[in-house]
Amino acid sequence: MLLDGKTIIVTGASSGIGAAAARIFAAEGARLVLGARRSDMLEEVARDIEAKGGEAVFIAGNVEHSHYAAEMVTLAESHFGGLDGAFNNAGTTGDLSPVPDMDEANWRKVLAVNLDSAFHAARHQVPALQRRGGGSIVFTSSFVGHTIGLPGMGAYAASKAGLIGLAQVLAVEHGPENIRVNALLPGGTMTAMAGDDAGFHEVVRGFHALKRLAEPAEIARAALFLLSDHGSFVTGSAMIADGGNSVTKA
Numbered sequence: 001m002l003l004d005g006k007t008i009i010v011t012g013a014s015s016g017i018g019a020a021a022a023r024i025f026a027a028e029g030a031r032l033v034l035g036a037r038r039s040d041m042l043e044e045v046a047r048d049i050e051a052k053g054g055e056a057v058f059i060a061g062n063v064e065h066s067h068y069a070a071e072m073v074t075l076a077e078s079h080f081g082g083l084d085g086a087f088n089n090a091g092t093t094g095d096l097s098p099v100p101d102m103d104e105a106n107w108r109k110v111l112a113v114n115l116d117s118a119f120h121a122a123r124h125q126v127p128a129l130q131r132r133g134g135g136s137i138v139f140t141s142s143f144v145g146h147t148i149g150l151p152g153m154g155a156y157a158a159s160k161a162g163l164i165g166l167a168q169v170l171a172v173e174h175g176p177e178n179i180r181v182n183a184l185l186p187g188g189t190m191t192a193m194a195g196d197d198a199g200f201h202e203v204v205r206g207f208h209a210l211k212r213l214a215e216p217a218e219i220a221r222a223a224l225f226l227l228s229d230h231g232s233f234v235t236g237s238a239m240i241a242d243g244g245n246s247v248t249k250a
Contacts, residue, residue: 002230007080007085009088012063012140013034014045018087018089022034033056039060042060046058055080066123073125088121113159115159126170130177137167138181141164142185145158146160181236185240188214207248222241
């Protein structure tokens with residue numbers, strides 16, 4: 001099992017990619033600390049994991065707040081004895097609009113959820129990994145803002161591009177301590193964030209070389225590689241798992 005005995009934090013774990021990752025990581029032997037805003041949905045994921053013989057605890061909160069990042073680390077260390085990795089996956093697209101028309105509150109909200117949260121996570125997770133003797137951190141970034149710009153997504157693109165820069169610096173700062181840090185860049189994925197407009201889904205499928213959207217589990221398995229020892233020489237990367245979106249121009 002790729003994560004046997006490792007304690008992993010997963011944020012955005014109540015649904016979508018985060019929930020799929022939690023279930024896959026548990027099946028691979030991880031002990032999990034699950035985070036998201038919705039306590040009832042977190043409890044459902046944790047119960048499902050435990051029913052299959054896995055170990056999971058959860059704490060609901062807002063990733064915009066530094067104290068919440070600290071609480072998840074404290075729970076990992078108090079309940080499981082330490083922290084070995086984190087999949088910082090929570091995010092939001094925010095309201096879509098051209099930058100000149102964008103409300104400043106929307107800009108700040110998107111950056112707070114997507115980028116400030118990563119800063120808070122790193123500040124608390126890195127010391128825990130140092131105490132453990134090493135580990136792995138993964139941030140969910142995006143192809144938007146890296147290989148393509150989409151209208152109306154200025155705040156989202158800026159925040160997700162910022163995650164790549166943060167991951168690179170953290171990788172350099174903490175590589176000598178056996179701490180790896182990477183950004184994962186999913187393509188279009190069938191989650192609640194994708195909405196339920198079948199026509200829109202059909203258009204987005206065409207953006208990808210594979211001509212389909214990812215299932216959440218497919219992105220979760222890419223995160224699994226980065227968190228596991230199979231990714232032991234991968235750090236500071238922007239790992240693209242986008243179904244060929246970035247190479248499709250027609």
